[in-house]
Amino acid sequence: MSEITITIDGRACKSPAGRTIFEVARTNGVYIPTLCNYKDLRPVGSCRVCTVRVAGRYMAACTQVAIDGMAVENTAPDLEDMRRSILEMLFVEGNHLCPSCEKSGNCELQALAYRYQIMVPRFPFQFPVRRVEAVAPKLLLEHNRCIQCLRCVRSIQTEDGRRIFVPQNRSRWRKIGVDPRLAAELTDEMALKAMEVCPVGSILRKGVGFAVPIGRRKFDKTPIGTDVAEGLPR
Amino acid sequence: MSKPVIATASLAGCFGCHMSLLDIDDRILKLVELVEFNKSPIDDIKTFTKPVDVGLIEGGCCNSENVENLRAFRKNCKVLVSVGECAIMGGLPALRNGIPVRECLEEAFLNSPTVAPEDRIIPNDEEIPIVLDKVYPCHEIVKIDHFLPGCPPSADLIWEALTALVEGRPLNLTYEMIKFD
Numbered sequence: 001m002s003e004i005t006i007t008i009d010g011r012a013c014k015s016p017a018g019r020t021i022f023e024v025a026r027t028n029g030v031y032i033p034t035l036c037n038y039k040d041l042r043p044v045g046s047c048r049v050c051t052v053r054v055a056g057r058y059m060a061a062c063t064q065v066a067i068d069g070m071a072v073e074n075t076a077p078d079l080e081d082m083r084r085s086i087l088e089m090l091f092v093e094g095n096h097l098c099p100s101c102e103k104s105g106n107c108e109l110q111a112l113a114y115r116y117q118i119m120v121p122r123f124p125f126q127f128p129v130r131r132v133e134a135v136a137p138k139l140l141l142e143h144n145r146c147i148q149c150l151r152c153v154r155s156i157q158t159e160d161g162r163r164i165f166v167p168q169n170r171s172r173w174r175k176i177g178v179d180p181r182l183a184a185e186l187t188d189e190m191a192l193k194a195m196e197v198c199p200v201g202s203i204l205r206k207g208v209g210f211a212v213p214i215g216r217r218k219f220d221k222t223p224i225g226t227d228v229a230e231g232l233p234r
Numbered sequence: 235m236s237k238p239v240i241a242t243a244s245l246a247g248c249f250g251c252h253m254s255l256l257d258i259d260d261r262i263l264k265l266v267e268l269v270e271f272n273k274s275p276i277d278d279i280k281t282f283t284k285p286v287d288v289g290l291i292e293g294g295c296c297n298s299e300n301v302e303n304l305r306a307f308r309k310n311c312k313v314l315v316s317v318g319e320c321a322i323m324g325g326l327p328a329l330r331n332g333i334p335v336r337e338c339l340e341e342a343f344l345n346s347p348t349v350a351p352e353d354r355i356i357p358n359d360e361e362i363p364i365v366l367d368k369v370y371p372c373h374e375i376v377k378i379d380h381f382l383p384g385c386p387p388s389a390d391l392i393w394e395a396l397t398a399l400v401e402g403r404p405l406n407l408t409y410e411m412i413k414f415d
Binding site (some may be wrong): 098101 | 316371373380382385410414
């Protein structure tokens, strides 16, 4: 396989051909934030938090394949502000009450807000009316927190490949539904995986919660992305 | 030179943010040296008696009294700070935002199993502030200059922000200071 070289903010990054900008960055120790992308899942580019700029054009780093000689901008101030505004939109578009959320401290949306030091969203809060669904015996679906990343849809399947989570409706009415018959057969491991794969607190296991004390949760001490690269933006 | 003047208020909040303000350990002695308190539940001064440099607002606006109070703070404070999740986005009181006010009142005062049968009345005395249609973040009512997230914001964050504001220097925030819970 041939090797390519791209630059990310001027830094040369080598990689085998055929990988996405996100993958090239990651293997070269450059952090590009993302929410909908998840290890081993086919990227869909739905959240746009990983937006980078190449030759003046904006593209999702998780879906765009890196091409030899590309000059990628990742941390330009206007680009970072655009990402921050996407995060702020996600916060106002749902009902994200961090103090009462079981996922607080382990939530990737919250962790990105910490990383970008979001003190308050610039947009007005929408306070949408959404219901909590408890139809699955082992899972709670908290639609107030769902950011439509489709990670659950893509990753949680039965042994014969049937999807347990499905997107329903369109546009602002879209929500993630669950197949009640398939959900009834979910094993404990699958239920745990579903909760882990959800970047926010939208999929929760029933009967457990707040198990890890404050101070020992995933993003209490270290910012998201420190496993890839040291340091915070700017 | 006279000391900078501070005022604080708890609107639709739980006083947790005020507790966090008092949770600064021995720095509380420095605070007394550094600033003078005006209208605040901490010294129980009920009305503004002089212009205030920094106003700290805890809680969002859930009734007419909160709105009047917040507007009085805006009028009398040079700098106004939203302290905590409730002031910033409504917080837990905003859980009622998807429910019609009538339904909330009926649940609390008529249908709740703990209401005694002879007490089944929705309070309607004119002395009682009018409940708003939903809980509003403070910056949707008046201009807010700074925001300190957290439930409550850590004592370190409040201390850093307060001292930076009265000393007129930029904020020096560490990663662990900004938390939403």
